[in-house]
Amino acid sequence: MSQALETVAKLVHEVERGLPIAPGTLRMDDDGGVTVNRESVSSRHHFFLDGLMFHVSLMPRQDHTVFQIWAEVGYLPYSIESPQKRARLMTVLRATNGLDRAKFIVDEKQKILVLGQVEVEGAMTLADLMYETVQFLQEARPYLRALGECL
Numbered sequence: 348m349s350q351a352l353e354t355v356a357k358l359v360h361e362v363e364r365g366l367p368i369a370p371g372t373l374r375m376d377d378d379g380g381v382t383v384n385r386e387s388v389s390s391r392h393h394f395f396l397d398g399l400m401f402h403v404s405l406m407p408r409q410d411h412t413v414f415q416i417w418a419e420v421g422y423l424p425y426s427i428e429s430p431q432k433r434a435r436l437m438t439v440l441r442a443t444n445g446l447d448r449a450k451f452i453v454d455e456k457q458k459i460l461v462l463g464q465v466e467v468e469g470a471m472t473l474a475d476l477m478y479e480t481v482q483f484l485q486e487a488r489p490y491l492r493a494l495g496e497c498l
Contacts, residue, residue, distance in 0.1 A: 350379060350380070358402060382472070388407070389406045389407065389443045389486075390404070391403065391405075392405075397491060397492070398495070399420065401420070402417050402418065402467050403476070407470060407471070410468070410469065411466045411468050412466070412467045412470060412471035412475075413464065414464065414465045414466075414467055415462070415463065415464045416462070416463045416479075416480060417460060417462045418461075419458060420451075420458075420459040420460060420467045420494055420495075421459050421495075422457050422459065422498075423437075423453050423456055423457040423458075423459055424436075425457070436459070436497045436498070439455070439493045440494075442493075446490075448465070448482055448483045449461055449462070449486045449487035449490070450462045459494065463487070467479065
């Protein structure tokens with residue numbers, strides 16, 4: 348009975364320490380003892396919004412968490428293919444230069460991407476994840492819609 352009380356006390360102590368308690372954090376030994384593994388692991392998440400697949404990556408570090416979000420927007424046509432369409436897209440892309448959280452880039456294959464990265468102090472909670480995601484989307488979405496009209 349004392350081992351059960353010790354196990355419960357250990358679990359209470361872990362809960363008092365706060366989140367995150369992730370899958371695999373608690374393990375039961377063969378002898379019935381509970382071990383707690385607080386090493387955070389990286390995770391990836393995906394969601395669709397306005398026809399785009401967004402990818403989110405969380406990478407826990409010693410004293411902070413790196414939050415990254417990105418999506419593939421489409422392809423920038425070459426000038427010979429559609430000069431007017433390219434000019435409209437370039438105008439929208441130039442307008443994004445002053446954004447704080449969302450960065451629009453064109454890679455070597457002419458793919459338009461929107462990227463964001465933030466370092467959050469400590470372990471990232473669900474509220475932090477939602478806050479950073481919404482902040483990014485609020486900044487990027489008007490430009491994504493403008494790009495979508497041109498694509």
